[in-house]
Amino acid sequence: GNSVTQMEGPVTLSEEAFLTINCTYTATGYPSLFWYVQYPGEGLQLLLKATKADDKGSNKGFEATYRKETTSFHLEKGSVQVSDSAVYFCASMEAGTALIFGKGTTLSVSS
Amino acid sequence: KAGVTQTPRYLIKTRGQQVTLSCSPISGHRSVSWYQQTPGQGLQFLFEYFSETQRNKGNFPGRFSGRQFSNSRSEMNVSTLELGDSALYLCASTLAGGTGFGETQYFGPGTRLLVL
Numbered sequence: 001g002n003s004v005t006q007m008e009g010p011v012t013l014s015e016e017a018f019l020t021i022n023c024t025y026t027a028t029g030y031p032s033l034f035w036y037v038q039y040p041g042e043g044l045q046l047l048l049k050a051t052k053a054d055d056k057g058s059n060k061g062f063e064a065t066y067r068k069e070t071t072s073f074h075l076e077k078g079s080v081q082v083s084d085s086a087v088y089f090c091a092s093m094e095a096g097t098a099l100i101f102g103k104g105t106t107l108s109v110s111s
Numbered sequence: 112k113a114g115v116t117q118t119p120r121y122l123i124k125t126r127g128q129q130v131t132l133s134c135s136p137i138s139g140h141r142s143v144s145w146y147q148q149t150p151g152q153g154l155q156f157l158f159e160y161f162s163e164t165q166r167n168k169g170n171f172p173g174r175f176s177g178r179q180f181s182n183s184r185s186e187m188n189v190s191t192l193e194l195g196d197s198a199l200y201l202c203a204s205t206l207a208g209g210t211g212f213g214e215t216q217y218f219g220p221g222t223r224l225l226v227l
Binding site: 032034036042043044045046049089093096097098099100101102103104 | 115146153156159218221
């Protein structure tokens with residue numbers, strides 16, 4: 001079946017460091033891809049999404065590009081802040097189905 | 112526009128009891144999906160409702176059920192609670208339904224259920 005694999009955490013960075021969280025997917029069709037973020041004690045917030053190959057989603061300095069050839073959707077940010085500390089989930093969804101999530105990556109940013 | 116709301120936010124039950132959780136989607140959204148989040152299994156899909164009909168169902172036992180009302184509000188019920196049902200239950204709403212390509216699901220804050 002379809003699945004999403006993202007890098008295990010935790011990821012620990014200093015403020016202003018560059019962030020990459022890897023995400024790959026398997027799918028029978030052409031899914032939409034999402035990154036969600038979860039802050040402590042809260043639900044999931046949509047961070048960004050891409051719906052077709054070569055689309056780039058971006059929001060709040062985060063970016064991810066839909067790479068069909070490598071079945072990847074890696075999350076990047078050029079300069080992280082302490083407030084970015086959270087759990088990040090990569091997810092895929094094919095038409096007519098539910099979201100499939102990765103296990104989540106915990107990011108901890110220190111000042 | 113108000114976001115997805117879930118009630119109650121926290122709940123403590125004992126084994127064997129049943130529980131009902133409520134979800135109110137974003138105004139105008141017609142699809143509601145439910146997910147269970149646990150440290151061990153991560154986020155798992157329970158079911159989706161659209162126009163009062165269950166459209167998709169995940170791989171959970173029949174103790175987990177749901178329904179949707181004409182105003183799109185949804186409830187999920189878990190009967191005969193087990194310790195392993197302790198989790199954060201998240202509800203998500205979508206404007207037109209999960210069958211749309213690229214449909215974005217907007218999540219509520221969740222209901223944290225503890226089964227003792």
